[in-house]
Amino acid sequence: QSMPTQPPSVSGAPGQRVTISCTGTSSNIGAGFNVHWYQQRPGTAPKLLIYDNDNRASGVPDRFSGSKSDTSASLVITGLQAEDEADYYCQSYDSSLSGSRVFGGGTKLTVL
Amino acid sequence: QLQLQESGSGLVKPSQTLSLVCNVSGGSISSDGQSWSWIRQPPGKGLEWLGYIYHSGSAHFKPSLKSRITISLDRPNNQFSLRLTSVTAADTAVYYCARAIGGYGDYFDYWGPGILVTVSS
Numbered sequence: 001q002s003m004p005t006q007p008p009s010v011s012g013a014p015g016q017r018v019t020i021s022c023t024g025t026s027s028n029i030g031a032g033f034n035v036h037w038y039q040q041r042p043g044t045a046p047k048l049l050i051y052d053n054d055n056r057a058s059g060v061p062d063r064f065s066g067s068k069s070d071t072s073a074s075l076v077i078t079g080l081q082a083e084d085e086a087d088y089y090c091q092s093y094d095s096s097l098s099g100s101r102v103f104g105g106g107t108k109l110t111v112l
Numbered sequence: 113q114l115q116l117q118e119s120g121s122g123l124v125k126p127s128q129t130l131s132l133v134c135n136v137s138g139g140s141i142s143s144d145g146q147s148w149s150w151i152r153q154p155p156g157k158g159l160e161w162l163g164y165i166y167h168s169g170s171a172h173f174k175p176s177l178k179s180r181i182t183i184s185l186d187r188p189n190n191q192f193s194l195r196l197t198s199v200t201a202a203d204t205a206v207y208y209c210a211r212a213i214g215g216y217g218d219y220f221d222y223w224g225p226g227i228l229v230t231v232s233s
Contacts, residue, residue, distance in 0.1 A: 034217035038159075045208055045223040046159065052217065089159055093216050100174060101149070101218070106158040 004029060004090055004104040011110040012080045020075040020107045022090030028102055030071035033093040037066055037075045040087045040106075049088070050075060077109070085111045114138040116209050116224035124203075124231050130196040133186075134209030134224055141190050142167050147212045149220065150183060150194045152205040160205075164212060165192060199231045 004024040012018040022037075024030055035053050038046035048057040050066035053073065063079045073092075077084055090104040120132035134148070141148060149164040163173035165183045173181045182195040196203060206228050210220040 034214070034219070036219035038220070045226050046220070047223070048219060048221050051219045051221070052214070057221070091159075091219065093218070100172075101161040101164075101212075103159040103161060 002027065002094070002096070003102055004092060006088075006090060006104040006107045008105070009108045009110065011112055012077075013112045014080055014082065016080045017076065017078045018080060018109065020077075020088050020090075020109070022073045022075070022104045024071050024073070024092060026071065027096035028092045028094040029068065029073060031095055033095070035066070035068050035073035036091045037064075037073075038089045038091065040089065042086075046089060080111055082111050085109055114211065114222045116211065116222055118207060118209050118224045118227040120227060120229070122227065122229055124199050124229060125233050126200055126231055127198055130194070130199050130203060130229055130231075132194045132207055132209075132227065132229070134192050134194075136190050136192070136211075141185060141192060142187055145213060147218065148183075148185070148192045149210045149212055151208045151210055151220070152203075153208070153226075154202075154205040162194070162196075201231050203229070204231045205229060 002025050004022045037050040039049045040046040053068040054066045065076045087106050089106045094100045094102045115137045117135045124130045147164040147166045150162040165171040180197045206226040208226045209224045211222040212218040
């Protein structure tokens with residue numbers, strides 16, 4: 001079972017566009033399993049942002065979008081705002097050991 | 113609106129058993145098409161899925177924890193619980209309960225606020 005890989009940190013100025021990558025393996029993302037994204041602000045529980053690769057959860061602004069291709073997925077945030085500063089996690093299913101859900105290591109987004 | 117709330121001991125001694133309960137309100141844990149998970153986050157680190165139990169009662173666990181973990185349903189009280197035996201300092205974390213929907217590719221759409229559990233003598 002292998003955890004998807006995310007960059008530890010990304011940053012951008014207000015109004016800019018940032019992309020967070022999530023690179024998996026042939027037993028999770030590469031096997032065709034869906035990817036989901038969560039936002040976690042300090043001291044709070046994670047919040048579902050994107051589900052099934054590219055669907056925004058209820059109430060999520062259209063500045064957030066997701067995509068998936070082969071063994072990787074991406075979260076794109078446009079029109080960056082100060083409130084977007086948070087940790088972001090991707091999540092998928094891993095078939096190498098039955099029943100396992102796996103999270104990426106997380107990416108800290110800093111709004112400059 | 114579904115709500116989840118974790119409760120239990122915030123301090124556990126090494127080698128003892130960690131026990132947490134997740135109370136679910138606004139929906140039934142016995143409804144079809146959903147599973148109930150425990151996820152933890154050590155201080156300053158990322159998220160780790162521990163295991164889940166389906167509405168039917170069947171459960172699956174992270175392989176590395178299989179010998180120490182139990183998740184069970186309490187249908188009359190609309191709760192589910194986590195037991196983790198033989199804890200060490202490495203089990204110190206914020207523990208979240210969450211609901212998942214979506215089958216094999218499921219995702220966690222509702223989370224509890226989390227409870228910090230510290231393993232220390």
